[in-house]
Amino acid sequence: MKHSEKTGLYVHIPFCLRKCAYCDFLSFPADADTHKNYVNALCKQIDATDDPRPVASVYIGGGTPSVIGPEWIDKILCKLKDRFDISGDAEITIEVNPGTVGPEHFKIYREAGINRLSIGLQSANEDELKLLGRIHTYADFLKTFHGARDAGFDNISVDLMTALPGQDASELMHSLSCVCDLYPEHVSAYSLILEEGTPFYERYADPGTDADILPDEETERQLYYLTRDYLADRGYVHYEISNFAKPGYESRHNSSYWTGQDYLGFGLGAASLNRGVRYRMTRDLAVYLADPDHREEITVLSERDAMSECMFLGLRMMRGVSERDFYDMFGTELTDIYGEEIDRLIAQGLLDKADGKLFLTEKGTDFGNYVFSRFV
Amino acid sequence: MDRSKIRNFCIIAHIDHGKSTLADRIIESTGLLTSREMQAQVLDNMDLERERGITIKSQAVRTVYKAKDGEEYIFNLIDTPGHVDFNYEVSRSLAACDGAILVVDAAQGIEAQTLANVYLALDHDLDVFPVINKIDLPSAEPDRVANEIEDVIGIEAQDAPRISAKVGIGIEEVLEAIVEKIPAPKGDPDAPLKALIFDSIYDSYKGVIVFCRLMDGRVSRGTPIKMMATGAVCEVVEVGTFGAGQFIPCDELSAGMVGYLTASIKNVRDTAVGDTVTNAENPCKEALPGYKKVQSMVFCGVYPADGAKYPDLRDALEKLQLNDASLNYEPETSVALGFGFRCGFLGLLHLEVVQERLEREYNLDLVTTAPSVVYKVHKTDGTVIDLTNPTNLPDPSEIEYMEEPVVSAEIMVTKDFVGPIMELCQERRGRYISMEYMEETRALLKYELPLNEIIYDFFDALKSRSRGYASFDYDMKGYEKSDLVKLDILINHEEVDALSFIVHAASAYERGRKMCEKLKEEIPRHLFEIPIQAAIGSKIIARETVKAVRKDVLAKCYGGDITRKKKLLEKQKEGKKRMRQIGNVEIPQKAFMSVLKLDET
Numbered sequence: 001m002k003h004s005e006k007t008g009l010y011v012h013i014p015f016c017l018r019k020c021a022y023c024d025f026l027s028f029p030a031d032a033d034t035h036k037n038y039v040n041a042l043c044k045q046i047d048a049t050d051d052p053r054p055v056a057s058v059y060i061g062g063g064t065p066s067v068i069g070p071e072w073i074d075k076i077l078c079k080l081k082d083r084f085d086i087s088g089d090a091e092i093t094i095e096v097n098p099g100t101v102g103p104e105h106f107k108i109y110r111e112a113g114i115n116r117l118s119i120g121l122q123s124a125n126e127d128e129l130k131l132l133g134r135i136h137t138y139a140d141f142l143k144t145f146h147g148a149r150d151a152g153f154d155n156i157s158v159d160l161m162t163a164l165p166g167q168d169a170s171e172l173m174h175s176l177s178c179v180c181d182l183y184p185e186h187v188s189a190y191s192l193i194l195e196e197g198t199p200f201y202e203r204y205a206d207p208g209t210d211a212d213i214l215p216d217e218e219t220e221r222q223l224y225y226l227t228r229d230y231l232a233d234r235g236y237v238h239y240e241i242s243n244f245a246k247p248g249y250e251s252r253h254n255s256s257y258w259t260g261q262d263y264l265g266f267g268l269g270a271a272s273l274n275r276g277v278r279y280r281m282t283r284d285l286a287v288y289l290a291d292p293d294h295r296e297e298i299t300v301l302s303e304r305d306a307m308s309e310c311m312f313l314g315l316r317m318m319r320g321v322s323e324r325d326f327y328d329m330f331g332t333e334l335t336d337i338y339g340e341e342i343d344r345l346i347a348q349g350l351l352d353k354a355d356g357k358l359f360l361t362e363k364g365t366d367f368g369n370y371v372f373s374r375f376v
Numbered sequence: 377m378d379r380s381k382i383r384n385f386c387i388i389a390h391i392d393h394g395k396s397t398l399a400d401r402i403i404e405s406t407g408l409l410t411s412r413e414m415q416a417q418v419l420d421n422m423d424l425e426r427e428r429g430i431t432i433k434s435q436a437v438r439t440v441y442k443a444k445d446g447e448e449y450i451f452n453l454i455d456t457p458g459h460v461d462f463n464y465e466v467s468r469s470l471a472a473c474d475g476a477i478l479v480v481d482a483a484q485g486i487e488a489q490t491l492a493n494v495y496l497a498l499d500h501d502l503d504v505f506p507v508i509n510k511i512d513l514p515s516a517e518p519d520r521v522a523n524e525i526e527d528v529i530g531i532e533a534q535d536a537p538r539i540s541a542k543v544g545i546g547i548e549e550v551l552e553a554i555v556e557k558i559p560a561p562k563g564d565p566d567a568p569l570k571a572l573i574f575d576s577i578y579d580s581y582k583g584v585i586v587f588c589r590l591m592d593g594r595v596s597r598g599t600p601i602k603m604m605a606t607g608a609v610c611e612v613v614e615v616g617t618f619g620a621g622q623f624i625p626c627d628e629l630s631a632g633m634v635g636y637l638t639a640s641i642k643n644v645r646d647t648a649v650g651d652t653v654t655n656a657e658n659p660c661k662e663a664l665p666g667y668k669k670v671q672s673m674v675f676c677g678v679y680p681a682d683g684a685k686y687p688d689l690r691d692a693l694e695k696l697q698l699n700d701a702s703l704n705y706e707p708e709t710s711v712a713l714g715f716g717f718r719c720g721f722l723g724l725l726h727l728e729v730v731q732e733r734l735e736r737e738y739n740l741d742l743v744t745t746a747p748s749v750v751y752k753v754h755k756t757d758g759t760v761i762d763l764t765n766p767t768n769l770p771d772p773s774e775i776e777y778m779e780e781p782v783v784s785a786e787i788m789v790t791k792d793f794v795g796p797i798m799e800l801c802q803e804r805r806g807r808y809i810s811m812e813y814m815e816e817t818r819a820l821l822k823y824e825l826p827l828n829e830i831i832y833d834f835f836d837a838l839k840s841r842s843r844g845y846a847s848f849d850y851d852m853k854g855y856e857k858s859d860l861v862k863l864d865i866l867i868n869h870e871e872v873d874a875l876s877f878i879v880h881a882a883s884a885y886e887r888g889r890k891m892c893e894k895l896k897e898e899i900p901r902h903l904f905e906i907p908i909q910a911a912i913g914s915k916i917i918a919r920e921t922v923k924a925v926r927k928d929v930l931a932k933c934y935g936g937d938i939t940r941k942k943k944l945l946e947k948q949k950e951g952k953k954r955m956r957q958i959g960n961v962e963i964p965q966k967a968f969m970s971v972l973k974l975d976e977t
Contacts, residue, residue: 010935191931217926224927242931257935271936278939297939309938312945316933348903367903368929373949376942 001303002329003275004262008057008253009084011042011076012267013065014285017100021133021203022161024195026269026283027063035068037289038268039075045266045281045292046079051274053262055084057091057253064120066096070108077112091116091252093157098144099136106151116155116251117148118188124178125171128164133199138178145182155249157186162227163220164192165204166213172223173230180234185249189227190242191220221366241316241368258313260306260329276301303330307337312372315351320359334358341374379632380560384452384589386469388497389479390487390847394509397541398479398550399437399453405547406439406451435575436587436634438617438624443555451554452618452634454574454589456493464668464722465575465702467496468650471666472574472589472634475503475558477550478531482508482516482538485524486814488788488847494529505557506533507550512540528814561632569593569601569655571629572664576647578698582614584641585623587634588653591664594630595637600656604663608646609656610639644701670702672720673781673852674727674747674831675764677708677874678734679716681741681954681965686715692738693717696730703730708765712874712958713743713968718765721747724831743956743965745874749827752779752855766876769862772913779855781827784809786849791817793842800841804829805880824853828878863888865895866909866916870959874968885917892920898967901925906961 015035016027030038058080060073073094080086093116094109109117121141123129129137148156158179162172179187192214194201204211215223228238236244240258243251256263265272268288271280278301282294301309307330314321326334335342342358345351350364350371364371389395436454443449456469470476476497480490497504506525508518518538525533537553539546575587595601599612616625617635629635641647648670652663680689693705704720721727727747734740751763754776763769763778785806789797794811801808801823809822825834830850838846861884865875875895879887888910895908899922910918933941955962 012936193931221927241929254934257933257938263935265935269936271938273935273938280936280939299939309942312942313933313938350903366927366929367925369945369948370903370928373945373952376945376949 001276001306001331004260005053006056006261007051007053008059008256008261008263009055009080009086010253010263010265010270010272011058011060011065011080012265012270013060013062013068014038014268015067016062016064016097017067017135018133021131022192022195022198022200024198025063032069034285035072038285039068039072041289041292042076042267043079046076046083048293049083049264049266051264052085055080055086055090056261057256058086058093059253060094060114061118062095064097064100065094066100066105070105073114074108074112077114081113091155093118093251093253095120096144096148097136098140101144101147103147103151106148106153110152115153116157117153118157118159118186119144119148119184120159121175121179122159122161123164123171124175128167128171128175131165132161142182145184155186156184157188157245157251158182158184160187160189160227162189162191162223163215165210167215167223168219169223169226172226176227176230180231180236186243186245186251187231187236188243189231191224239318241318241365255317258316260310260313276306306330307332308376311338311375315358315360315364315371315375316368318359320357323356323358338375345371345374379563381447382450382452382561382632383475383554383558384454384473384561384632384634385475385477385554385558386454386456386473386497387477387479388456388470388490388493388504389509390481390484390489390493393479393481393484393487393490394541395479396455398477398507398509398539399455401541401544401547402451402453402551402554403437403439405551406441436618438619438634441551441555444552445555449555454634464670465649466493467500467666468572468574470497470500470502471650471664472572473500473502474561475505475554477554478504478506478525478529479509479541480506480521480525482510482518482521483513485517485521485818486528486788488786488820488849491529491788491820492786492849494531503557503559504531505553506531506536507553508533508536508538509541511538512543512545524815563590563592563631565592565594565631567592567631568658568660569595569599569653570660570664571595571653573603573647573649573651573653575649576644576701578644579638582638582640584638584644584647584698586637586639586641586647586653587618588629588637589634590629590631592631592660593655594628595653595655596628601637601639601653602656602659603646603648603651604654604659605651605667605669606646606648608641610641612637612639614638644698648701670722672702672704672750672764673723673827674721674749675718676721676727676747677710677713677716677745677765678705678719678731679710679713679743679745679874681743683714685740688738689717689734689740689742692734692740693719695738696733700730702726710745710767710874712872712956712963713745716743720764741954741965743874743968745968746877747831748878749781749831751781751860751878754778763878766862766878767873769878777857778860780858780860782824782853782856783827783830783850784853785823785825785830787821787823787838787846788814788848789819789821789842789846791819793845794819794821796841797821797838797846800837801825804834805882825850826856826858826880827852828880861912863891863917864911865891866907866911867895867899867963868906868959868961869909870961871911872958872963884912888912888918892918895967896920896922899961899963902961904960 014027015030092114094114095118097120122132124138160175194205203209204214231244237247238244239250262273269283279295279298282288282296287294323334352361387395387398439451441449441451454469454472456466508521511518522533537546537549570592571588571590573586573588576584579585596615597612601612602609614625615629615637616623650667654660680686697703702722705717708718709715748766753761753763755774756776804825806823806825812820814820838848859881860878861881863877863879863884864871892908892910901922905924906922908920909916952962955964
């Protein structure tokens with residue numbers, strides 16, 4: 001089994017102003033001192049890491065990375081550049097939320113080398129924003145978006161959520177058209193997932209709650225198809241189950257997760273795939289501050305594990321899994337390993353094969369988990 | 377051995393009236409074991425028995441009691457199972473005794489099994505003396521119960537020991553009563569050997585260990601013996617008596633004694649309960665009366681959940697059968713379930729016990745099909761077949777008529793619930809025979825009921841409709857002609873053989889409908905719509921549809937999620953493994969048992 005020749009770097013900023021009602025990410029509000037201590041710990045972890053491979057992408061995610069002072073972001077990037085061979089054309093992304101960024105942020109981000117922004121909008125409808133527990137209005141988003149353009153960001157992604165409680169096609173259509181009218185380079189559109197432990201879960205997950213105002217499966221699919229078709233009409237390529245981009249603007253960092261490239265995670269709870277080993281940093285802030293290289297859930301992938309990941313992650317990409325890439329990676333034919341499953345899934349109309357690539361059909365996209373589970 | 381100092385007895389009682397507790401107290405008080413060695417229920421040494429609070433296999437224990445007259449007496453306490461499934465074993469245990477202690481709950485009084493067991497004991501000419509237990513309960517009415525015993529059973533009860541086995545009141549009185557009221561065994565030690573087998577177990581070192589009561593003669597190491605019914609001949613290797621939870625070898629067993637013998641016997645089938653052991657060279661003239669070949673009453677298919685475990689299941693059944701001669705099995709094949717066994721049981725409880733032992737002691741994951749009784753199918757060509765598997769029902773055009781087994785049932789119930797219980801019996805196609813009031817508030821109902829109506833959930837229904845106040849006992853009566861049909865279940869248009877069952881024509885429609893409803897709940901949604909149909913022959917009588925699933929996809933999967941999402945997918949796949957693939961449809965194992973739960977009340 002071959003390991004990646006390049007890596008990606010992920011930096012986790014676990015802070016936000018306030019937790020959204022649907023969010024189960026590792027994020028929480030914290031004071032400025034904590035921000036400072038955290039960045040120092042991050043820098044220690046970066047210092048302790050040694051990897052000579054060229055870095056193709058950097059992604060600063062959260063939480064809301066823009067809630068900490070932009071100078072901290074600059075400090076982190078400087079540290080990364082010190083320790084790693086970051087390619088000149090590397091994709092460097094930061095996630096920001098409307099209401100937490102202004103011109104000063106953008107200026108510092110640009111100077112630090114950040115060349116891509118991912119803005120969390122979720123909806124262009126005020127009532128939906130409120131329902132989600134977002135801290136911003138649509139107007140806040142517009143200000144953020146235009147500010148970013150003015151600062152020179154020419155690669156912007158906007159996040160949307162679909163299948164929200166009570167949402168119908170016209171409301172989703174409104175959000176989609178608002179977003180497309182701004183011509184962002186990239187759109188992520190996620191169907192709402194009710195995660196345990198969130199207020200949304202309490203409110204909607206069980207019968208007897210407000211579960212009946214959630215779109216049913218049929219409506220959810222209709223909203224998904226609507227999103228896909230609308231974005232296609234507006235020139236966006238559907239390249240992953242929930243991701244769309246103008247040609248050439250697919251997220252390189254995120255694509256690396258789906259193509260089995262190595263990535264190194266920095267910060268609280270950040271996950272890594274490093275030469276066939278998966279692990280993540282501690283999720284306990286106190287532990288992390290004391291020991292910024294505290295790894296947990298260390299799993300050495302067998303070749304079979306790696307093959308299975310290659311399939312269930314690779315099939316998330318609409319272009320699918322290439323038989324040749326599989327062979328180059330593992331020295332074995334894809335069909336020798338999964339031939340029987342593949343034939344069955346093709347017969348069920350869930351997979352298709354063309355030009356040496358195996359990919360989800362339209363129906364297969366609806367039943368992704370079923371398909372993926374056949375490879376684990 | 378002085379026979380006048382031996383007391384061979386058993387304890388009979390309705391379930392939960394305190395039989396096992398009293399047995400514990402007797403063993404404890406006779407000093408063979410220290411209190412420290414006592415477990416809660418010494419006689420019930422199988423885990424399963426302790427958990428369910430029932431006694432499955434009869435066993436015996438020998439203790440020594442120093443009575444008030446200064447003499448030492450040997451008590452052989454023979455434990456009997458309390459459940460109707462094991463009626464035959466009960467009768468053989470009784471036959472090994474000379475007397476019985478009847479335990480009656482001071483609060484509940486006489487119940488159906490009390491009566492059934494007393495009559496059985498009297499049939500065996502046992503001297504029965506009553507003991508009124510649980511007098512420590514606030515609701516205890518020992519005087520009323522004493523009167524009831526006299527009125528209903530007709531045995532003297534005014535001086536019955538009034539005890540609480542649980543807290544240890546009156547135990548001494550019981551021990552003295554055993555000495556006084558249970559007769560010493562009769563029999564001639566110099567006559568040819570005649571011993572009754574009342575139980576046998578398999579031990580991997582000694583082979584079969586035969587539990588027996590010597591009526592006449594003697595037996596010791598080297599005695600050539602013969603089982604009169606099965607014809608097996610062998611030479612005795614060891615004889616002995618029963619300590620609590622252990623075997624104590626001795627030199628000789630003679631008339632009147634209860635003990636065990638081993639003879640390198642490999643198969644418990646050679647030592648059938650009820651058979652007579654005699655001396656092969658000097659046999660007795662005739663065997664003891666009452667031997668019956670054990671017959672399975674209830675059958676069901678037992679399949680390994682994982683087809684590859686078929687050999688393991690076979691081994692496990694073989695081993696279980698070494699200890700349980702009433703378990704029958706033969707290989708069968710199901711289109712839906714693959715290779716498995718059709719197993720015969722004494723009753724539903726026996727079935728459940730075997731199933732649990734297979735799962736627990738042999739670590740097997742099983743799929744069992746709906747239990748079936750044995751139907752007699754009279755074919756047009758004049759032949760009769762015993763049908764134990766609905767799938768084997770001949771084509772209707774070849775069937776002249778069918779017969780089903782019927783039982784005589786006795787139900788004892790308090791006045792207030794007579795109505796609901798009669799209604800239940802009517803619903804279950806019962807034929808009313810009689811009703812007598814035992815006393816002002818309690819009635820004894822007699823019904824004849826088809827066995828297939830009571831094997832599923834009759835006990836549960838009885839309990840719930842009488843709020844626990846009804847008790848029930850039954851005896852096989854025989855076969856009766858009946859209008860029966862085979863109900864087939866089709867899933868996604870494919871007949872699932874393992875779900876077929878035989879049902880009375882009048883309730884076929886209702887059962888088919890409920891079965892479809894139940895399966896609709898059990899079968900998970902698939903990528904396509906699944907029709908579930910019930911059919912008699914080619915006629916569809918009920919239908920339900922499992923709607924197709926519309927989506928099953930994770931919206932997000934980034935670097936930090938991969939491990940967690942992979943676990944989710946693994947779980948999803950694992951769930952599928954525990955399903956049975958029928959055509960394109962995956963059916964969970966418990967769906968095959970759903971027919972059992974059709975009449976939940």
